[in-house]
Amino acid sequence: MRAGLIASTVGHLAILVWGVISFPDARPFEVAPVDSLPVELVPISELTKLRVGEKTAELREEEAPKPTEKKAEKPPVPDAKTGDAKAEQPTPATKQATAQPAEAKPAPTPPPAPAPEPPAPEKTAEPAPAPPAPQPEKAPAPVPEKAEEPKKVAEAPPVNVKPRSKPAPPPKVQQTARAREPEKKQDDFNPNQIAALLNKVDPSGGGTQSSSEPASLGSERGQSNVQMSQSELDALRSQIARCWNPPIGAAGADDLNVRLKVSLTPGGDVDLSPQVLNSSGNPSFNVAAESARRAVLRCAPYSLPTAKYEAWREVIINFDPRELLGG
Amino acid sequence: MISEALAQTTVAAAESDFSFLSLFFQAHIVVKLVMIGLLAASVWCWAIIFDKWFLYTRTKRQMNRFETVFWSGQSLEELYRTLSNRANHSMAALFVAAMREWKRSHEGAKPALHSLQQRIDRVMDVTISREQERLERRLLVLATVGAAAPFIGLFGTVWGIMTAFQAIAASKNTNLAVVAPGIAEALFATALGLLAAIPAVIAYNKLSADANKLGGRMEGFADEFSAILSRQIDERL
Numbered sequence: 430m431r432a433g434l435i436a437s438t439v440g441h442l443a444i445l446v447w448g449v450i451s452f453p454d455a456r457p458f459e460v461a462p463v464d465s466l467p468v469e470l471v472p473i474s475e476l477t478k479l480r481v482g483e484k485t486a487e488l489r490e491e492e493a494p495k496p497t498e499k500k501a502e503k504p505p506v507p508d509a510k511t512g513d514a515k516a517e518q519p520t521p522a523t524k525q526a527t528a529q530p531a532e533a534k535p536a537p538t539p540p541p542a543p544a545p546e547p548p549a550p551e552k553t554a555e556p557a558p559a560p561p562a563p564q565p566e567k568a569p570a571p572v573p574e575k576a577e578e579p580k581k582v583a584e585a586p587p588v589n590v591k592p593r594s595k596p597a598p599p600p601k602v603q604q605t606a607r608a609r610e611p612e613k614k615q616d617d618f619n620p621n622q623i624a625a626l627l628n629k630v631d632p633s634g635g636g637t638q639s640s641s642e643p644a645s646l647g648s649e650r651g652q653s654n655v656q657m658s659q660s661e662l663d664a665l666r667s668q669i670a671r672c673w674n675p676p677i678g679a680a681g682a683d684d685l686n687v688r689l690k691v692s693l694t695p696g697g698d699v700d701l702s703p704q705v706l707n708s709s710g711n712p713s714f715n716v717a718a719e720s721a722r723r724a725v726l727r728c729a730p731y732s733l734p735t736a737k738y739e740a741w742r743e744v745i746i747n748f749d750p751r752e753l754l755g756g
Numbered sequence: 757m758i759s760e761a762l763a764q765t766t767v768a769a770a771e772s773d774f775s776f777l778s779l780f781f782q783a784h785i786v787v788k789l790v791m792i793g794l795l796a797a798s799v800w801c802w803a804i805i806f807d808k809w810f811l812y813t814r815t816k817r818q819m820n821r822f823e824t825v826f827w828s829g830q831s832l833e834e835l836y837r838t839l840s841n842r843a844n845h846s847m848a849a850l851f852v853a854a855m856r857e858w859k860r861s862h863e864g865a866k867p868a869l870h871s872l873q874q875r876i877d878r879v880m881d882v883t884i885s886r887e888q889e890r891l892e893r894r895l896l897v898l899a900t901v902g903a904a905a906p907f908i909g910l911f912g913t914v915w916g917i918m919t920a921f922q923a924i925a926a927s928k929n930t931n932l933a934v935v936a937p938g939i940a941e942a943l944f945a946t947a948l949g950l951l952a953a954i955p956a957v958i959a960y961n962k963l964s965a966d967a968n969k970l971g972g973r974m975e976g977f978a979d980e981f982s983a984i985l986s987r988q989i990d991e992r993l
Contacts, residue, residue, distance in 0.1 A: 433807030437799050448776050 790912035902957035909949015916942025
């Protein structure tokens, strides 16, 4: 037993010494310094921007728009939509504007003109009550005559009847027919219409401005603000490709390119049966077209950005088995 | 921010030493006791293993030598005379005990042969059990250490981790540099426990099987020798 104990103790001590020597210390993990990667996000949606235009238009290269150097000669027409019409259309005037074509423009000028006139009698009338006495006498005579005219036009006269007892009315009555409008405004003063009263610009129906540029190649619908980004197109492509079983056994993969026109609902479902746009002499083309159509129908509904529905309402998808078959 | 934390961590790691001795000296007193106990158990286990290994190989060699001598056709009386003078083990002790009983039965004027067979069997049984006990002594220590050492080590680990969490609570910091030393110490206890238990379990299985084999061999010899003596007794009756 003693021999065993001695051997055991010696063995343990040896192992302990070896452990102390060979595992002297825990070395810290060496962490290599990592450089930060400069990551840049490139908005590729610019590349796949849909242009407004016609599908039948010729392909042409356009110059980049130059920055304007001169100040625009014409003042910008408010409410004008650009580009839709072939010819320039004048701004359609409203009924009010057309009804008083002549009077509308002079109208601004008269108010200042009569304005100086009334103050004169008023100032003379107030400081010296006696001299003006004859004037009121003369005044009553025109009052009924001219009061009848206003009655036809407006309701202002009845209002004027009440304050007759005051000496003030006569100068108002002296005002000519030109002054009818300001008078009317004073009487029909509505605080809610201040904004309308202050707006001196005649309302217009808006017009369109013709574009000197020829129609460019683009979407039929001309959705200039709707763009499908490349990643969204890729997403749609991958969704369809997942379900596509291409005709592996078919010969002549060159001719088996199938173009499908697919209408989609806003929910991403296929609206109508997908329409095959092209044809081929290859006997296997029908099979390929069927497989493409099946793929489209099987993977519906697709998850696409609803906000851009106009862009993917109708999509044309190219099913090209060449890449898969290596042909 | 991150680099600062990293720098702190590396500094802390550089400060704390993770060698075996420092792991031991940094540990809590309970964990230290557990480690010492486990180390002692391991030493004791290996002492038993070495001892039994030597004993069994020696016993096996002695048995082989005795059997060749016994079956060589040598006179039993002569063999008894050479063996009875020295201390004997296992098969030789068995033979000597049986022969002594035989001799004693023949010492008187009238040999007591009637129940000599039973007496010889009884004597040999006693000798076998004594020898068996000698072979298997301390083997139970191995079994006990093999079963209990992992739990003892686990106790040390749990205690060390408790200490580590108390350190976290005290420093109000969950930085790995705070947690790691305590956990490393604690795991060291489990490592020691397994270090003691694994050889103990393996050695116990191996040594107890060897002891059974040796015991079986002695029983076989006892039966054979009993048959020979029984034939002699029947001839003399």
